[in-house]
Every structure is written in C-alpha cells, then in structure tokens.
Amino acid sequence: MSEKVLMKGNEALAEAAIAAGCRHYLGYPITPQTEVAAYMAKRMPKIGGTFLQAESEIAAINMVIGVSSAGKRAMTSSSSPGIALKSEGLSYLAGCDLPALVVNVQRGGPGLGGIQPSQSDYFLATRAGGHGDFHMIVLAPATVQEMADFAIKGFELADKYRMVTMILADGVLGQMMEPVSLDFGEIKQFDKPWAAVGTNGGRRHNIVNSLCLEPTQLEQWNIDRYKRYEQVMANEQRAEEYMTDDADVICVAYGATARVTKNAIAMARAKGIKAGLIRPITLWPFPKKIVGAAAKKAKAFVSVEMSMGQMIEDVELSIRCSRPVLLCNRSGGMIPTPEEVLAKIEEASKMGGAD
Amino acid sequence: MANTVFQKPHALCDVPLHYCPGCTHGIIHRLVAEAIDALGIEGRTVGVASVGCSVFTYNYFECDMVQAAHGRAPAVATGxxxxEPNNIIFTYQGDGDLAAIGTAETVHSAARGENITIIFVNNAIYGMTGGQMAPTTLPGQVTQTTPYGRDPQYAGLPVKICEMLSQVDGATYLERVAVDSVAHINQAKRAIEKAFRNQVEGKGFSLVEVLSTCPTNWGKEPAAAMEWLRENMIPYYPLGVYKDKYADEKGGSK
Amino acid sequence: MTTRILIAGFGGQGILFAGKFLAYEGLLEGRELSWLPSYGPEMRGGTANCSVILSDEPVGSPIVTNPDVLIALNLPSLDKFEGDVAQGGEVFVDSSLIERKVARADVKAHYIPATKLASDEGLSGLANMIMLGFVIKHTGVIPYENVERAMAKVVSERHKDLLDANLRAVALGYGYEG
Structure with a gap:
C-alpha cells in the first residue's frame, strides 16, 4: 500500500480520473466543484491531456460526447444547476451508447438555490437524467478515498456497459480533506471498435447516432439497451452494511449523510437501541437485494437524506412497504445532525413492524 | 469500353438522398465529398451531422459520422x-441549428480557433419541422410562424453569421457562397475545399456559409426558388470572403 | 481518543491553513482524520471556519457540531460557537481581538493576545499559528516535537521562506505564559 496523502475530495477524484487514463476534461466553473476543474487545468497540460473550459455546461457535455465518440475516456463535472443543463447531453450519451464519467457535487436547489451540500438531485440522477428511457450508473462516495476509487470504477463500468457513470457527491465530500491512497492497481481498459476515429480506408463507416424514425426499430434499441441495464442491476448493486446483523432499526443513507448516521448509530447503541446502517454505494442500481433482505429482520427503517425525501421511495420499493419507513431529512444546504438522526431512530424503535 | 466522364465522389455513399425535389443539399453534399476526395482525407475524416433536414448526413458520407444534438455540432466537433487532433472534423449544419439554438457553440468554437471545418447551409427557414421562421428569415418573409411576413418590429432582424463571426478574433476563414448557378457552385466548391485544406494545414476555424433554397417550404418551383434566392437572399447576405487570416499567402483568397 | 476541533474567525486570518497544519500532523502520525472548511461566496473578509477531527477510529461525520476545542479568532465566532462547545471542552480566545470573557462555566477558557503578539514580534499575519502553539501547549492535541515535521509538509514549496516565521509563531504561542 502506497503512502497516503492529504487531499480534498474534488482533487482526489480528479487525480484518480487521470490515473484511469482520462486525458480529456471538459467543464465549466460552478461552486462547490470548481476544484475539479482547477486541478485538471493544472495537471492536464503537463501530461499531454486536454483541459477545456467550455462556454456552457451544455457545450461541455457535448464536447464529452465528441471525445467519447472518438473512443477516449472523457469526463465533466458540475454541480446541481449545471447538471440540469447537461440533461440533454446525458440523454444523447445514453441514446448513442457512449461511456462517460459525469460528476455531480450537489448543492441545494431548486433554481439557483444555494451552494451548501445537498442530496436533492437523487431523482435527477436515478430517475430523470434527461428525456427518454434510460439509466445511468450512479455511484455515491462517502469518503475522499471513495471519491478517488469511484472515479476509476466509474470509468470501468461506463466502458464495460457503454453507459454514463455519474458520481453523485456533495459539497462536504468535495471540499473535505482526508488521507487518501492513490495506488489503484491495474486499471481495466476496453476495446471500442464502434468509435468514430476515421475508417482509415479499412472498414465501413462507424456511425454514432441516437436517431431512429422507425418506431419498431427504436423500440428494439430500447429493449436491447434495457437488457444491458438488467445485467447492471444483477451484477453491480453495492452497499456497505454497518451493524445491521442484529439491528431492529435500519437507517439507509448515502454519502456525507451516511457518516452523520454512523455517529447517530453509535449514540443509539449506547442507549441500548439496536440500530444499523445500509449505505447504498450504487444509487442506480439501488441495492434492492440488500435492503429487501434486511426487511426480514428489522422492524423499521429510517431514510436519512439531504432532500425533502427522494431516496425514501427506493427504500419503500425495495421492501415493498413491508415495514414502516421514517424520513429524517434536512434540505436547502442543511445537514442533519447526529442528534436529529438519533431522535428518528428512537421513534422508529418504538414502532411495531412485527409480522 | 466507354469512358467514365462523370461519377459520384468516393466520399459520398451510393444511396438515394431523402431531400425534396429541387433542394440544394444534394449539391452541397457533393461539394463536401469532392473536397474530401480531392484532399485524400476520407479515412481520417469524421463528420458531425446536426439536427434539421440534413440530420441524415450520417448515412450519406463514407467517412465515420457522429450525430449531434440540435445546435451542439461545434462542441461535439471540438471533442x-x-x-484525435490528426483527424479532419467537419460539421454540416443548417441555419436554425447553427444560428439560433447553437449560437453559443458556433461563436465559442470560433473564438477558440478550433481547427475544424463548418459547412453552414442557410436557406432562411426551418425545413425539417415544416417551414418556421429561422434566425436568417428575411424581413417580410412568410413562414408558418410569421404568417403575415416577418415583422422586424415584432420578430427582429436576421442574424448575419459571416459578418458576426468576422469580428471574432479566433476565426480563420469565413466565406459566403451560393449554389444557385454554375458560377456560384464553382466558387462554393473552391471555398469548401479551402475550408478543409485550412484544417489539414492546421490553420484553424473555417466556416463556409452556403445560401441554399428550400422550394418546398418557400412554396416555389425549384427554378423559381433559385430566382428568389438571387433576388432576395444575395442582396441581404452578400457573397464573398469575410475573413481570411492567410489571405496574403499563396492559395489565400481571391 | 477523538478530538473535535473548530477553528473560526475572519477569512484571511489563516483559519483553513491552521486546520491544515493539524491535519497534516495527523496524517504523519498515521491517525484517522478529517478536515472540512466552511465555504461561501466571499473570497476575503467574511467569516470562515474549519472543522478538524483527529481520532484513533475512522471518522464518522466530518462536521464538528460540538467541538472539544474551539479556537476563536474574532468575536462573532466566539458568540456563534461558544454555546456548542462540549462540556468540559476548551475554548481558546485571541484576547487582542475579543474583549469579552468566555461566559460558560463548564468549559475551560484560555486567553492569549495572539494578534498583538504577532505584530509586536514582526510576525504579522501569523496570529493563527501563535494560537496553535498555545493550543498545543494546553491540550497536547499534537506532540510539540512533531511541529517542525508537519510544518515542512504543509508550507508549500512556493512559500518556503515563511517556514521559519511559522515555526517561530508556534513557538511563541507555546511559550506564552498568560
């Protein structure tokens, strides 16, 4: 294991993306993710890479489309309002089956909202990244190490399934520093025979395209794409389970909120309440199997999130509403305190849930 | 054995085009393909199709093609x-795509001096959606969304892309041509080839604006449409070179 | 053992740097740690604070809501955070900028005229590091003998000329007898 260094989450993510072989970063400044762009601006010229500050979020994601069409690992990052602008490009990436890494360091909304941490783009990331039938793989880091590791993992998954991987972080993870190891071992690369890199006179032309005016054919494209999504759902669900073995109350929380929840669980355990945490690492696919299995033992669930209540729907769906699910939430850039989470755990522990 | 005196350029696919009778896209496609052939760059050329009547250009050129979202072709081309800096990248865009929804991408790819080639087809109307006002629709011109004629007081005035981009320092070569006559088509051919050659030589951003007809949505016979272009569009959009950074060099503009 | 530290003052007082210094020392010791800045639209002159947690266990929430150690470099910061300090915690006050005393009786208060000392000793701009020396003396949050090592790590190559001044500032605070 290599020596650890102290880095901000945004910077660790950027350095890991470079380690993954990404040489094209296209972005636009927005708080609180600007460090990613600044880091890339500093590093890319030194390694023969491209950092480009685009004229808009929309242009940036379309430049990503261009780079990815040429078969190269491409990345952009932004924060909530900027990600909304990228929706068009996200849909085209899906429609063209192009891989890309898109980072959303979330801030409070809607509208211009605020610049403090938030998790209110859960629906955007997992439900409606853009128009049409499609999904993105959504990874939720909770440490600076995971900010780095998931950049690597994100590129690998994106190439493997020809999908967009979105890293859904928040201002806390982007701005905080923790010790991080930048030793990532072997990084998988994938052949891209579909890339538009010039025929070189040796083959029929490749076409990167999402247009199909023949409904039966477009439907078939969608069906084929969803078969790939089924593989992702079967193979890639990930979650961390923390003190769930004997837990009566299971909290579900991701990212920075999961860290707050761990503090609350320690406090609950000190009071004799058997509480545990399932921390989804993939938000799409949501770790339904793990959450569903937990419902067999737990009496009640608490969805802890920095939104008005978005992920709670996936918790309820995963357990088919077989147990009460309470919401512990703050929004607008407010972060729940361990005390607030503890109060919900205590409330949940008094609920029935017996079969 | 008979001599072949005329044939399709290699870079143009041997498929029927979907365009309306009298549409000049076919001519412009041919000119682009001829330029690719002349420079021998087909194997390393990647085209970007835009949204509009020319959306299917990805089926018409033998080189690799990418289909871009409405207005975003210059950003995709940038990527x-x-x-692949050694590849030759061109976009093929209409007036709605380039001069309305994609104005920012157009201006900023020029400002960055991206070493790409843009073929901008200006026919003063939205064709694919059925004849609505374009940013280049002339004052008084009747379209589906200006049924009483474009009223400048109400709907504003047309955008002149070559004139506008000539003020952008990053742009290298801007020329407006037309395809209404043999003489003009020959000039268009020279301009398009030059726009590609500039890229091969690493000279930067080149855009050729091609004044074109839309007989169907203009509601005119093809010949009458050509006449209308000559009488109405050319006076408003004068032909010529609007910028040529390398004009003093041999092979610079006329 | 977990120490939750909150450093608060005006932007430009070196709040984030002071926190970084503690974090680097934690890194060199191989401890678990987190460093989290407040961030806002103001680049200079607004309020700034920084949460640092040094621990022997993995750090849960990196947000310090109830600090064991509060370092207050201006009055608004003391007003805002005094009530949050954990019972039995320690509050460090720059008495050259904050005239009032700590009101709570269940925390331990320490006073040092750090800003005045800095200007008297030709160390202007380094009140933050004088405060840290003073904190190290009274809390042992990091071993004093490791200060030089951590400082070498945290002072960037570009600012190497400031290394000695920073070390002198920490020593000054460490030696201060209030």
Whole structure:
C-alpha cells in the first residue's frame, strides 16, 4: 500500500480520473466543484491531456460526447444547476451508447438555490437524467478515498456497459480533506471498435447516432439497451452494511449523510437501541437485494437524506412497504445532525413492524 | 469500353438522398465529398451531422459520422478534434441549428480557433419541422410562424453569421457562397475545399456559409426558388470572403 | 481518543491553513482524520471556519457540531460557537481581538493576545499559528516535537521562506505564559 496523502475530495477524484487514463476534461466553473476543474487545468497540460473550459455546461457535455465518440475516456463535472443543463447531453450519451464519467457535487436547489451540500438531485440522477428511457450508473462516495476509487470504477463500468457513470457527491465530500491512497492497481481498459476515429480506408463507416424514425426499430434499441441495464442491476448493486446483523432499526443513507448516521448509530447503541446502517454505494442500481433482505429482520427503517425525501421511495420499493419507513431529512444546504438522526431512530424503535 | 466522364465522389455513399425535389443539399453534399476526395482525407475524416433536414448526413458520407444534438455540432466537433487532433472534423449544419439554438457553440468554437471545418447551409427557414421562421428569415418573409411576413418590429432582424463571426478574433476563414448557378457552385466548391485544406494545414476555424433554397417550404418551383434566392437572399447576405487570416499567402483568397 | 476541533474567525486570518497544519500532523502520525472548511461566496473578509477531527477510529461525520476545542479568532465566532462547545471542552480566545470573557462555566477558557503578539514580534499575519502553539501547549492535541515535521509538509514549496516565521509563531504561542 502506497503512502497516503492529504487531499480534498474534488482533487482526489480528479487525480484518480487521470490515473484511469482520462486525458480529456471538459467543464465549466460552478461552486462547490470548481476544484475539479482547477486541478485538471493544472495537471492536464503537463501530461499531454486536454483541459477545456467550455462556454456552457451544455457545450461541455457535448464536447464529452465528441471525445467519447472518438473512443477516449472523457469526463465533466458540475454541480446541481449545471447538471440540469447537461440533461440533454446525458440523454444523447445514453441514446448513442457512449461511456462517460459525469460528476455531480450537489448543492441545494431548486433554481439557483444555494451552494451548501445537498442530496436533492437523487431523482435527477436515478430517475430523470434527461428525456427518454434510460439509466445511468450512479455511484455515491462517502469518503475522499471513495471519491478517488469511484472515479476509476466509474470509468470501468461506463466502458464495460457503454453507459454514463455519474458520481453523485456533495459539497462536504468535495471540499473535505482526508488521507487518501492513490495506488489503484491495474486499471481495466476496453476495446471500442464502434468509435468514430476515421475508417482509415479499412472498414465501413462507424456511425454514432441516437436517431431512429422507425418506431419498431427504436423500440428494439430500447429493449436491447434495457437488457444491458438488467445485467447492471444483477451484477453491480453495492452497499456497505454497518451493524445491521442484529439491528431492529435500519437507517439507509448515502454519502456525507451516511457518516452523520454512523455517529447517530453509535449514540443509539449506547442507549441500548439496536440500530444499523445500509449505505447504498450504487444509487442506480439501488441495492434492492440488500435492503429487501434486511426487511426480514428489522422492524423499521429510517431514510436519512439531504432532500425533502427522494431516496425514501427506493427504500419503500425495495421492501415493498413491508415495514414502516421514517424520513429524517434536512434540505436547502442543511445537514442533519447526529442528534436529529438519533431522535428518528428512537421513534422508529418504538414502532411495531412485527409480522 | 466507354469512358467514365462523370461519377459520384468516393466520399459520398451510393444511396438515394431523402431531400425534396429541387433542394440544394444534394449539391452541397457533393461539394463536401469532392473536397474530401480531392484532399485524400476520407479515412481520417469524421463528420458531425446536426439536427434539421440534413440530420441524415450520417448515412450519406463514407467517412465515420457522429450525430449531434440540435445546435451542439461545434462542441461535439471540438471533442472529436481534441481527442484525435490528426483527424479532419467537419460539421454540416443548417441555419436554425447553427444560428439560433447553437449560437453559443458556433461563436465559442470560433473564438477558440478550433481547427475544424463548418459547412453552414442557410436557406432562411426551418425545413425539417415544416417551414418556421429561422434566425436568417428575411424581413417580410412568410413562414408558418410569421404568417403575415416577418415583422422586424415584432420578430427582429436576421442574424448575419459571416459578418458576426468576422469580428471574432479566433476565426480563420469565413466565406459566403451560393449554389444557385454554375458560377456560384464553382466558387462554393473552391471555398469548401479551402475550408478543409485550412484544417489539414492546421490553420484553424473555417466556416463556409452556403445560401441554399428550400422550394418546398418557400412554396416555389425549384427554378423559381433559385430566382428568389438571387433576388432576395444575395442582396441581404452578400457573397464573398469575410475573413481570411492567410489571405496574403499563396492559395489565400481571391 | 477523538478530538473535535473548530477553528473560526475572519477569512484571511489563516483559519483553513491552521486546520491544515493539524491535519497534516495527523496524517504523519498515521491517525484517522478529517478536515472540512466552511465555504461561501466571499473570497476575503467574511467569516470562515474549519472543522478538524483527529481520532484513533475512522471518522464518522466530518462536521464538528460540538467541538472539544474551539479556537476563536474574532468575536462573532466566539458568540456563534461558544454555546456548542462540549462540556468540559476548551475554548481558546485571541484576547487582542475579543474583549469579552468566555461566559460558560463548564468549559475551560484560555486567553492569549495572539494578534498583538504577532505584530509586536514582526510576525504579522501569523496570529493563527501563535494560537496553535498555545493550543498545543494546553491540550497536547499534537506532540510539540512533531511541529517542525508537519510544518515542512504543509508550507508549500512556493512559500518556503515563511517556514521559519511559522515555526517561530508556534513557538511563541507555546511559550506564552498568560
């Protein structure tokens, strides 16, 4: 294991993306993710890479489309309002089956909202990244190490399934520093025979395209794409389970909120309440199997999130509403305190849930 | 054995085009393909199709093609070029795509001096959606969304892309041509080839604006449409070179 | 053992740097740690604070809501955070900028005229590091003998000329007898 260094989450993510072989970063400044762009601006010229500050979020994601069409690992990052602008490009990436890494360091909304941490783009990331039938793989880091590791993992998954991987972080993870190891071992690369890199006179032309005016054919494209999504759902669900073995109350929380929840669980355990945490690492696919299995033992669930209540729907769906699910939430850039989470755990522990 | 005196350029696919009778896209496609052939760059050329009547150009050129979202072709081209700087990247865009929804991408790819080639087809109307006002629709011109004629007091005035981009320092070569006559088509051919050659030589951003007809949505016979272009569009959009950074060099503009 | 530290003052007082210094020392010791800045639209002159947690266990929430150690470099910061300090915690006050005393009786208060000392000793701009020396003396949050090592790590190559001044500032605070 290599020596650890102290880095901000945004910077660790950027350095890991470079380690993954990404040489094209296209972005636009927005708080609180600007460090990613600044880091890339500093590093890319030194390694023969491209950092480009685009004229808009929309242009940036379309430049990503261009780079990815040429078969190269491409990345952009932004924060909530900027990600909304990228929706068009996200849909085209899906429609063209192009891989890309898109980072959303979330801030409070809607509208211009605020610049403090938030998790209110859960629906955007997992439900409606853009128009049409499609999904993105959504990874939720909770440490600076995971900010780095998931950049690597994100590129690998994106190439493997020809999908967009979105890293859904928040201002806390982007701005905080923790010790991080930048030793990532072997990084998988994938052949891209579909890339538009010039025929070189040796083959029929490749076409990167999402247009199909023949409904039966477009439907078939969608069906084929969803078969790939089924593989992702079967193979890639990930979650961390923390003190769930004997837990009566299971909290579900991701990212920075999961860290707050761990503090609350320690406090609950000190009071004799058997509480545990399932921390989804993939938000799409949501770790339904793990959450569903937990419902067999737990009496009640608490969805802890920095939104008005978005992920709670996936918790309820995963357990088919077989147990009460309470919401512990703050929004607008407010972060729940361990005390607030503890109060919900205590409330949940008094609920029935017996079969 | 008979001599072949005329044939399709290699870079143009041997498929029927979907365009309306009298539409000049076919001519412009041919000119682009001829330029690719002349420069011998088909194997390393990647085209970007835009949204509009020309959306299917990805089926018409033998080179690799990428289909871009409405207005975003210059951004996609930027990505393609930055990923593979030795490849030759061109976009083929209409007036709605380039001069309305994609204005920012157009201006800023020029400002960056991206070493790409843009073929801008200006026919003063939205064709694919059925004849609505374009940013280049002339004052008084009747369209589906200006049924009483474009009223400048109400709907504003047309955008002149070559004139506008000539003020952008990053742009290298801007020329407006037309395809209404043999003489003009020959000039268009020279301009398009030059726009590609500039890229091969690493000279930067080149855009050729091609004044074109839309007989169907203009509601005119093809010949009458050509006449209308000559009488109405050319006076408003004068032909010529609007910028040529390398004009003093041999092979610079006329 | 977990120490939750909150450093608060005006932007430009070196709040984030002071926190970084503690974090680097934690890194060199191989401890678990987190460093989290407040961030806002103001680049200079607004309020700034920084949460640092040094621990022997993995750090849960990196947000310090109830600090064991509060370092207050201006009055608004003391007003805002005094009530949050954990019972039995320690509050460090720059008495050259904050005239009032700590009101709570269940925390331990320490006073040092750090800003005045800095200007008297030709160390202007380094009140933050004088405060840290003073904190190290009274809390042992990091071993004093490791200060030089951590400082070498945290002072960037570009600012190497400031290394000695920073070390002198920490020593000054460490030696201060209030």
């Amino acid at each position: 393609l070029k930055r990923a």
